[in-house]
Amino acid sequence: MEQHDWYKVFPGAITVTDEKGTVIEMNDASAEMFKGDGGYAVMGRNAITCHPERTQDKVRKLYETASFNVYSITKNGKKKLVYQAPYFVDGKFSGLVEICLDLPDEIPHFDRDKK
Numbered sequence: 001m002e003q004h005d006w007y008k009v010f011p012g013a014i015t016v017t018d019e020k021g022t023v024i025e026m027n028d029a030s031a032e033m034f035k036g037d038g039g040y041a042v043m044g045r046n047a048i049t050c051h052p053e054r055t056q057d058k059v060r061k062l063y064e065t066a067s068f069n070v071y072s073i074t075k076n077g078k079k080k081l082v083y084q085a086p087y088f089v090d091g092k093f094s095g096l097v098e099i100c101l102d103l104p105d106e107i108p109h110f111d112r113d114k115k
Contacts, residue, residue: 013100019093021047021063033100047096062086066093072103079103 007014013033016025023043031039037050048059062069062084069084083099 012102013098015042015047015098015100016087017047017095017098019063019095021059021095023047023050024095030100047098062096079105 008027010027011029013030014025014027015023015030015034018024023045026034026040026043031042034042034050037045042050048056048063051059058069061067066086066088068086070082072079072081074080079102081099081101081103083101085097085099087094087097
């Protein structure tokens with residue numbers, strides 16, 4: 001296994017964009033998630049246009065403000081966590097990383113602050 005092969009086979013979808021929203025990296029799960037849009041053919045496209053029109057303004061604002069967006073959805077009967085986070089290179093906003101993970105119906109929660 002090469003040094004970074006874990007990224008390709010990680011079971012969650014990882015999609016990385018540059019500061020303008022252009023998709024620059026995807027793993028296999030991301031390509032599967034976007035198979036209706038051509039899978040790996042999404043590379044080089046603007047991520048804002050990959051979203052439904054009703055959410056494009058919200059996604060555009062993530063790029064304008066370099067902010068986080070975290071939520072859960074149910075899609076095709078599966079519960080998913082969507083985590084969109086900005087990344088910075090040398091202190092400069094450089095794009096967003098989106099990670100989508102399948103979630104079990106019940107998730108244990110542990111309060112590590114509780115004594």
